[in-house]
Amino acid sequence: MRIVKSMNFDAAHFLDHDPNARPYARLHGHSFVLEVTIEGDPHSETGWVVDFGDVDEALGELHNILDHRLLNEIEGLERPTLENICQWVGQKLKGRFPGLAQVRVSRPSNGESCIYDL
Numbered sequence: 001m002r003i004v005k006s007m008n009f010d011a012a013h014f015l016d017h018d019p020n021a022r023p024y025a026r027l028h029g030h031s032f033v034l035e036v037t038i039e040g041d042p043h044s045e046t047g048w049v050v051d052f053g054d055v056d057e058a059l060g061e062l063h064n065i066l067d068h069r070l071l072n073e074i075e076g077l078e079r080p081t082l083e084n085i086c087q088w089v090g091q092k093l094k095g096r097f098p099g100l101a102q103v104r105v106s107r108p109s110n111g112e113s114c115i116y117d118l
């Protein structure tokens with residue numbers, strides 16, 4: 001089974017490595033949705049794969065790091081593409097949730113998302 005929990009955050013970033021100097025090389029912001037999927041068999045006593053309370057706690061910690069921040073200033077996120085945000089989240093959560101199966105980060109306003117299958 002797979003359980004899924006999502007969290008919203010708003011953040012600024014810039015992607016200035018682009019040789020064509022597109023507008024996103026300048027500072028701008030997005031509303032992001034982070035979604036994590038954890039896979040496993042439901043525990044015979046608790047009936048859950050993992051407690052959503054534990055997932056909520058972990059996502060809350062990530063929210064504190066990411067929300068209303070300049071992503072480029074966060075260690076490991078110096079080049080904050082959707083792809084790199086997915087990998088960064090995967091690295092942060094994998095040790096805590098061995099069943100972490102997927103990290104998805106999307107920007108609903110423009111229909112862009114990245115899916116990282118671990």
Ligand SMILES: Nc1nc2c(c(=O)[nH]1)N=C([C@H](O)[C@H](O)COP(=O)(O)OP(=O)(O)OP(=O)(O)O)CN2
Pocket residue numbers: 015024028029030031080081082083107109110112
């Ligand atoms: N493969 C990727 N390509 C791009 C990424 C990315 O993370 N992975 N990111 C960007 C920029 O973040 C860019 O800001 C996205 O721009 P755009 O699609 O033009 O959308 P808007 O800035 O107009 O989005 P709104 O939220 O609607 O303002 C570029 N490429």
Ligand SMILES: [Zn+2]
Pocket residue numbers: 013024028029030
């Ligand atoms: Zn952007």
